[in-house]
Amino acid sequence: MDFSPSVGNSRPWRVLQVESHDARARIADNFEDCNARAAASYDSDARRDYLALKLAGLREAPIHIAVFTDEGVEEGRELGRKTMPETLAYSTVMAMHTLWLAARAENIGVGWVSILDPATVAAILGTPRTWSLTGYLCLGYAEEDAETPLLHKTGWQSDTSTDWQIV
Ligand SMILES: Cc1cc2nc3c(=O)[nH]c(=O)nc-3n(C[C@H](O)[C@H](O)[C@H](O)COP(=O)(O)O)c2cc1C
Numbered sequence: 001m002d003f004s005p006s007v008g009n010s011r012p013w014r015v016l017q018v019e020s021h022d023a024r025a026r027i028a029d030n031f032e033d034c035n036a037r038a039a040a041s042y043d044s045d046a047r048r049d050y051l052a053l054k055l056a057g058l059r060e061a062p063i064h065i066a067v068f069t070d071e072g073v074e075e076g077r078e079l080g081r082k083t084m085p086e087t088l089a090y091s092t093v094m095a096m097h098t099l100w101l102a103a104r105a106e107n108i109g110v111g112w113v114s115i116l117d118p119a120t121v122a123a124i125l126g127t128p129r130t131w132s133l134t135g136y137l138c139l140g141y142a143e144e145d146a147e148t149p150l151l152h153k154t155g156w157q158s159d160t161s162t163d164w165q166i167v
Pocket residue numbers: 054055056110111112113114115149
């Protein structure tokens with residue numbers, strides 16, 4: 001990940017491979033709480049459809065990686081991010097994507113779990129105050145390979161393509 005591009009070469013990503021059984025179990029519990037709250041925000045039919053989706057593999061995945069952005073990073077001396085401070089977190093996402101592509105090239109599946117409360121995850125992992133959670137990744141060999149995204153297969157959304165426009 002260190003070779004990934006970052007704003008002002010700040011390399012703000014802080015990566016924790018979570019192996020503690022206790023931490024992993026508490027993070028999986030937090031997913032279940034957040035997921036139940038998200039489900040409750042939908043009307044009854046949509047709630048049933050939502051609850052039928054598999055939205056995390058936290059209890060199955062062998063590898064858990066919590067990726068934080070150090071908002072207090074001094075490297076780079078704020079070069080490039082005075083007008084767009086969000087580029088710090090974007091840099092972390094670039095590094096996550098670099099890891100993602102490398103994993104996929106080895107046929108390792110990657111899932112990003114965003115249905116988590118970032119403050120709870122930070123408290124479970126005891127991270128410094130300046131670190132904010134950018135993403136929580138699960139890695140492992142997938143049980144199956146599918147061409148059709150789950151959300152299309154289940155009818156949660158229709159298959160519309162995103163636009164590339166020439167202006
Ligand atoms: C920012 C971001 C957040 C995501 N959050 C979730 C999530 O909370 N739960 C989920 O099931 N998928 C989530 N995804 C999608 C999965 O990571 C993705 O579907 C999974 O990695 C399988 O990859 P595939 O769709 O290429 O097979 C997220 C993706 C991104 C980029």
